[in-house]
Amino acid sequence: MNTRKTTSVILGSLAALGCEALYGLSYIFTKQATDAASPLALLGWRFLIAFLALTVLIALGIVHVNFKGKKLKPLLLVAIFDPVLYFIGETFGISNTTASESGVFLACIPVAALIASALILHKYPTRMQVLGILITLVGVLVTVLAAGASASLSMIGYLFLLLAVVTYALYSVYVEKAAAYTGIEITYIMLAAGAIAFVIMALIEAGLHGTMSNLIRLPVKNLSFTVAVLYQGIGSSVFALFLSNYAIAQIGVNKTASFIGVSTVVSIVAGVLWLNEAFSLPQMLGAMIIICGVYTANNTFQRKHKHVNEA
Template sequence: MLYGLSYIFTKQATAVASPLALLGWRFLLAFVVMSGLIVVGVIHVSFKGKRLRPLLLVALFDPVLYFIGETFGISHTTASESGVFLACIPVAALLASAWLLHKYPTRLQVIGILITLIGVIVTVLAAGASASLSLIGYLFLLLAVVTYALYSVYVDKASAYTGIEITYIMLTAGAVVFVTMALIEALEHGNPQALFSLPVKHPSFAVAVAYQGIGSSVLALFLSNFAIAQIGVNKTASFIGISTVVSIIAGVLLLGEAFSSAQLIGAAVIICGVYTANNTFHRQKRQSQIEKKSD
């Protein structure tokens, strides 16, 4: 839900600034907020005696490579094309989990994720299909799909770390990389002062950064990491399509965007897919309860 609502704020922010400027401010704020919480003792992190490789790979795949792929992929393609590509993330995560973690999905999980994929594609195309035929754009979007799937796998592998520790390293990496990229972009345009003054001159940009930095980065990333640790990659991946439904509802209610019957059907299919993919979990839980009662 948090990711779905972020699209509204992205539209507001990119109307007055570049995507890299938004990413730089977003991850800088997220890093500062989370560092402040650590300093005052609200949350705790400890990296002593733990292998850093899985954690660094998580941060490399997401946010660094994923957001580079998503940002430049969307900028070089149409909304419908990028939506369809990114809708493939749950399928890629499922395949990566089976290949690298040897955690094979159940038949219901495969069916559910495929149903969700169909629902997202229907919903995206209902908004108006168009093609850019941009090879570089497609490659960036493919990078985003693959790296998000690998992020999901390596979060599972980084079991020695808490969700808070994983999130903090991800935000640190995002701040370092995207602030640097935003500064380089500003210097190329010969106006670095404009980058620093964005939140002051444009209140809508400041609101967008606040939401994405705290809501979509600190909170949503932590929830994602926590979910993968608790219910696994396959079940967590099935929920990705929900952000599409939330973004549509938010667009209709808050931005006055049109809502077609095809989009309604697509949203319903997405919900059915998520339910189907997770139905195995509920069956296993009920079976466990029955076995406990019989004992």
């Protein structure tokens, strides 16, 4: 039993790490895609491709889902919180505020997840987990502010970003409550909801602006956009969402939340290596603080678990 639990912790931690690495790498593809399309067009194509890709895998029998005899309500709640409400909050929040402001808001997600887990699941983090996540939060804030702090003073933008923080925390909690479903089943419903919601929004936007033909032809006429949506649809949606759902099922909300800052570090490294972006000393300091925070939140648990096994 203890061996299986240790394996679950290791696999869950690796899944959380892989998920955040995929999210961090999506930064360079998003930068390329937003030059050619609106955020809603990108989201629409991203989730449509992700949903179709996973549907093909299910049809070929490579992955399996079984919804018979299971209530869909828990899954629908998960899907409404993320991707639908979360990406609405993130997309419109970022577009109405500065990069530094949005980074500060979104850095609060691990703290919000801890609070939601305590209030709804009655699962309280250890002191060292709290300390580790707070250290990670400080690291993210240092990294974001090092890029240059500026203020938009956009109340609408702040409200959308707050929506993103709250709904991601609720998603984390309700994924853990949806224990009757496999990671693939949860991911499939999430992608279906995202495809429906964002394709409709993208079509409405294109209709209002008279750009319907441009929206439909985007993947054909723009190679960088095609590469971006393929990565985001298959990498950042199918694989990353599955890894996130698997991690939460194996190690819980609190430990999974402690890895969120890793995506910031990965995005910085990706920007330096592929986009030739500057990497300042304060950003390096912020990255080191993030790594220390993740280590603090997780190494304490490993020592405690090892002690229990030895006992």
